[in-house]
Amino acid sequence: AQGAVDLLVHNVGTLITMRGAPGPRSGAGMAEIGAVAGGAVAIADGLILAAGREEDVRDQIAGRAILQELDAQGRLLTPGLIDPHTHLVHGGSREHELALKLRGVSYLEILAQGGGILSTVEMTRAATEDELYAKAKKSLDTMLLHGATTVEAKSGYGLTLEDELKQLRVAKRLQETHAVDVVSTFMGAHAVPKEYKGCADAYVELVTGVMLPEVKRLGLAEFCDVFCEHGVFTVDQSRAILRAARALGFGLKIHADEIESLCGAELAAELGCISAEHLLAATDEGLNAMAQAGVVAVCLPATSFNLCASRHARARAMIEMGVPVALATDDNPGSSPTESLQLVMTLACLHLRMTPEEVITALTINAAHAIGRADRVGSLEVGKQADLVLYDAQNLAYLPYHFGINHVDTVVKKGRIVVTDGKVVSS
Ligand SMILES: O=C(O)CC1=NCN=C1
Ligand SMILES: [Zn+2]
Numbered sequence: 001a002q003g004a005v006d007l008l009v010h011n012v013g014t015l016i017t018m019r020g021a022p023g024p025r026s027g028a029g030m031a032e033i034g035a036v037a038g039g040a041v042a043i044a045d046g047l048i049l050a051a052g053r054e055e056d057v058r059d060q061i062a063g064r065a066i067l068q069e070l071d072a073q074g075r076l077l078t079p080g081l082i083d084p085h086t087h088l089v090h091g092g093s094r095e096h097e098l099a100l101k102l103r104g105v106s107y108l109e110i111l112a113q114g115g116g117i118l119s120t121v122e123m124t125r126a127a128t129e130d131e132l133y134a135k136a137k138k139s140l141d142t143m144l145l146h147g148a149t150t151v152e153a154k155s156g157y158g159l160t161l162e163d164e165l166k167q168l169r170v171a172k173r174l175q176e177t178h179a180v181d182v183v184s185t186f187m188g189a190h191a192v193p194k195e196y197k198g199c200a201d202a203y204v205e206l207v208t209g210v211m212l213p214e215v216k217r218l219g220l221a222e223f224c225d226v227f228c229e230h231g232v233f234t235v236d237q238s239r240a241i242l243r244a245a246r247a248l249g250f251g252l253k254i255h256a257d258e259i260e261s262l263c264g265a266e267l268a269a270e271l272g273c274i275s276a277e278h279l280l281a282a283t284d285e286g287l288n289a290m291a292q293a294g295v296v297a298v299c300l301p302a303t304s305f306n307l308c309a310s311r312h313a314r315a316r317a318m319i320e321m322g323v324p325v326a327l328a329t330d331d332n333p334g335s336s337p338t339e340s341l342q343l344v345m346t347l348a349c350l351h352l353r354m355t356p357e358e359v360i361t362a363l364t365i366n367a368a369h370a371i372g373r374a375d376r377v378g379s380l381e382v383g384k385q386a387d388l389v390l391y392d393a394q395n396l397a398y399l400p401y402h403f404g405i406n407h408v409d410t411v412v413k414k415g416r417i418v419v420t421d422g423k424v425v426s427s
Pocket of ligand 2: 085087255277
């Protein structure tokens with residue numbers, strides 16, 4: 001007889017397979033979520049063996065031994081959630097900025113005063129690799145508890161070669177030891193460090209001439225990201241950094257048009273970035289250029305919520321224009337201190353006016369495309385990783401609707417139950 005089924009998840013009231021056209025989903029395609037009533041998922045060797053209507057799955061595995069069963073009790077099951085934009089590895093926290101925010105001091109003013117990112121840089125430089133690892137692991141456990149099975153993690157709080165490598169080594173150690181898959185992005189161009197204040201171009205030289213080659217040599221990151229923003233890095237400096245990164249074989253990402261419109265979205269399309277992040281101030285020309293170039297827009301509604309922004313990313317316009325939209329927490333100690341992709345679901349619906357179907361697409365298959373992992377995760381299709389989340393909910397709309405709590409009941413990662421009854425049982 002053929003090999004055993006290691007795990008059969010059955011009696012799934014609503015199974016979201018995300019099965020659909022290849023490539024990132026855009027336009028009306030973002031509402032195609034491959035939903036099945038009365039579903040099941042059969043898993044072997046950590047991969048999906050069969051997924052769909054329970055009777056079909058049972059036919060496909062007929063004759064095979066079933067080693068473990070999980071009764072979904074008629075509830076909702078989705079692919080593992082993917083968080084394609086986090087600043088997971090960092091030292092300290094910035095709750096002291098809350099009082100400044102309440103007094104009306106803006107995010108960029110705090111940064112200009114040497115606070116913001118730069119205060120996290122001080123705390124990250126002062127932290128040992130082990131301290132950073134322990135703190136990031138705690139956050140990664142929280143992300144897992146809230147349904148994230150793959151997470152992107154950026155550096156960018158070291159801003160010296162040694163401290164950037166320290167952050168990236170922590171992400172690598174998490175990838176090697178934690179149940180959650182961690183995808184690393186080098187973001188030495190997150191801010192100009194105080195020792196280079198006023199000499200941004202000299203710091204850009206350090207990033208392109210020293211840091212990028214060394215990160216590549218050590219194989220410590222797949223992507224390179226840059227904060228293209230007023231008072232941080234100009235479009236020209238961002239172009240120089242991303243061109244150097246592309247020449248070394250990195251995938252490209254860009255924090256674009258977060259607060260002011262510098263035409264970062266246009267630059268993302270020009271350079272063929274895999275994704276562009278934030279985009280609150282992106283122009284229609286920029287978004288259309290992204291649609292033409294197939295750049296994934298990663299929207300970060302928890303950030304615009306937390307910054308009390310007067311506007312949010314124009315996700316509805318992006319979807320109409322054919323830009324593939326993904327979502328992420330932007331987990332970071334300044335503009336978005338949260339690990340909850342479920343909060344992101346609620347804010348994506350209420351502030352970005354996305355439907356629950358578009359939101360789950362943006363947190364699975366499109367998020368997978370934003371980090372170059374759509375061949376392995378992002379949908380429950382034969383041969384893909386068996387990463388799945390079972391919720392204490394009957395349907396998809398219930399997740400963003402009932403906000404502020406964690407709906408996750410069970411998480412399966414590569415076929416292993418790693419969260420059950422809302423507790424991490426194996427990370
Ligand atoms: O403020 C931070 O620490 C992270 C951030 N980078 C760009 N926007 C926010
Ligand atoms: Zn960010």
